[in-house]
Amino acid sequence: MSGAGPLVNLPAMFQRYGDIAFWRFLHISTYFFENPDCVETVLVTKYRSFTKGIGVRANPELFGNGLLTSEGDFWLRQRRLSQPAFHRTRIAAYADVMVGEAETIMRRWRDGDQFDIHRAMMQTTLSIATRTLFGIDLGQRMHIVAEAMDAFVRQNAGLSVWRIFFKTPTLRRMRFLRGVRQLDDIVYGIIRERRASGAGEDLLSDFLRAQDEDGSSMTDKQLRDEVMTMLLAGHETTALALSWAWFLLATHPDEQARLHDELVHVLGGRLPTAADVPQLTFTNKVIRETLRLYPPAWVISRRASEEVDVGGYRVPEGSNIIVSQWVTHRDARYFPEPATFRPDRWTEDFERALPRLPAQLHREQFRADGGCGPSGGRRAALQDLNGAGCDSRAHAEYHPAPGQWRTGAVEESLSMSPTGWRTISSRPFAR
């Protein structure tokens, strides 16, 4: 492999070697599977033969043993316990929060303004995540949470194997650890208050109420780990998806105009509700196409916990496995003209014709054994993106600010972070 990072190397490797590639660095073997059958074997059929990979295990101080990082029976139990929190009706009830937070940000924008769209989306989705998790406005504590999240993102910027393995005590890492301690204080404090006052109507209360078949419920530590997981899993990913949607729309004025027409037609100037989501068909296609081109989580890693056969290859115990949405979503066999932003490709027929896994990889953003989150993560994400993602009053049009790159340059990081462009400018909608 060349000195370039995996966002360049993985597609290049696929071009050169096809569906399955293998390399060894020192004593560590790594397999890259692009073949849908192999990906399905790793993530679905034989998922018990794998543990989670280096990506999700890179920040144990923050995630603890939450759904993203836990394994085996413990993971299954936590998933069972989290199920009610992600019920369809529960997620629908959060729509007002999602739309309200987006409105708060957008109301500040004036015609001709230039704004850092990724920053704005990070603020919006963080407010949504904290309000839906805790059911309260965090007030002064919000800036501590935002600081801690920012420290997390910065600590993970760049893919440094050195940092992941050796936990080098850099300034960034110290800032991250301080953020985790401050978050712990806030989260444990809210858990204590909530236990004392009785449950409310939010995700934390659902976790508190959840009981397993034997009558046991989550300890404070388990609650803390799940809350931290949701805070991050539900915040940065959706912010990234929204930022990329803004970028794609700002650089594709025709598609932007069609989106605005749909919003005017369906909403007629009012704010959207959860009931509007099915009618916003073009908006939904824009979201799908955005997630295809710029999947916020662009790679999934696993580790073989035993020797296992994948696609006829004997994968020894201890091997690393990599599968990548970034590569699969741009595979011309499944997505003709893969680099083109074309929301209209997402017809029902097109989806039906996709091989099982690329369709699932795309839709579920992986974890094909139940979707992201306890199947409700995806539901929450889609609603979040619909609710928070559009200037629902359709009063302005958006463009990259002068001097901004018009290519979707991506930073090498654990997530698909934008780089080289971030500033968008608005002007009154001309039509």
Ligand code: HEM
């Ligand atoms: C566009 C938005 C999102 C994307 C692209 C995304 C992507 C992913 C991916 C790829 C995984 C699998 C990671 C792995 O197994 O290695 C995952 C897991 C997870 N996500 Fe999301 N996610 C999104 C939104 C959300 C939201 C809104 C929530 C919660 C409110 C959430 C909660 C979770 C949880 C709890 C897991 C762990 C699931 C488990 O292993 O049981 N995600 N997500």
